Amino acid sequence: MDASFFSSLAVLKAGGIFIYPLFAVGLVAVGCSIDRFYVFWRQGALPRILARRLENPHFDWAELLAALSHAPSHSGFVRFFRVIVENSHQPVWWIETRAGDEAAQLERSLDQGLWVLETAVTAAPLLGLLGTIAGMVGAFRLFGDNNAVDPGKVTGGVAEALIATAIGIVIALVALASFNFFSHRRSILLDEMERLGSRLIDRIRLDREQPEGAEG
Numbered sequence: 001m002d003a004s005f006f007s008s009l010a011v012l013k014a015g016g017i018f019i020y021p022l023f024a025v026g027l028v029a030v031g032c033s034i035d036r037f038y039v040f041w042r043q044g045a046l047p048r049i050l051a052r053r054l055e056n057p058h059f060d061w062a063e064l065l066a067a068l069s070h071a072p073s074h075s076g077f078v079r080f081f082r083v084i085v086e087n088s089h090q091p092v093w094w095i096e097t098r099a100g101d102e103a104a105q106l107e108r109s110l111d112q113g114l115w116v117l118e119t120a121v122t123a124a125p126l127l128g129l130l131g132t133i134a135g136m137v138g139a140f141r142l143f144g145d146n147n148a149v150d151p152g153k154v155t156g157g158v159a160e161a162l163i164a165t166a167i168g169i170v171i172a173l174v175a176l177a178s179f180n181f182f183s184h185r186r187s188i189l190l191d192e193m194e195r196l197g198s199r200l201i202d203r204i205r206l207d208r209e210q211p212e213g214a215e216g
Contacts, residue, residue, distance in 0.1 A: 017134070018128070022168055023167075029120040029171060032178075039110065039112075042075075046192065047077070050068070050081065068085060076102075076105075076109070079106075081196075083098050085200070099197055103190065103193055106190075111186070114179060114182060120172065121176045124167075125168045125172045126168070128166070131164020135164065
């Protein structure tokens with residue numbers, strides 16, 4: 001293998017025993033990020049054809065029903081709109097309650113796992129700090145009563161402290177960026193769902209207020 005690979009391993013090994021839990025936290029954070037990306041991509045997708053239909057206040061109900069029937073059922077938006085459309089004959093308060101339940105279910109699904117990223121943001125620097133303390137303690141132990149100190153061993157302890165701290169900060173930054181991204185994305189999805197759901201319910205109200213036989 002390349003010499004740089006072995007030198008990298010040597011540097012990580014100098015980081016001490018706290019490198020292992022740090023890498024565990026990093027792997028968990030990366031795995032959680034991949035899982036959240038898949039969930040947001042699958043459940044947070046808004047089919048363009050539905051968005052175009054609902055942006056038009058005079059959309060045709062038959063066209064909307066056809067678009068919903070062909071849309072993927074794993075999309076949270078599709079399930080949300082189906083609850084409203086399929087129960088459009090019910091009282092408005094009843095529709096809003098059921099739609100709110102569906103939106104809350106999607107929010108819970110999107111929120112799952114975010115606490116892992118939030119924990120990694122806090123845990124990684126703390127583990128790095130423990131590595132720092134362990135490395136500095138090991139370095140100070142080298143000072144004997146006769147003040148005979150091996151400079152190489154002292155710098156090795158300091159290096160252990162710095163490496164653990166650096167890795168902990170890097171993991172925390174990656175987890176923080178991922179957490180903020182998915183939190184922001186969740187807010188955008190839920191706001192869009194509320195906006196389009198309000199448009200759909202407003203159309204139901206409008207149709208009910210029109211005189212019988214009038215065009216919608």
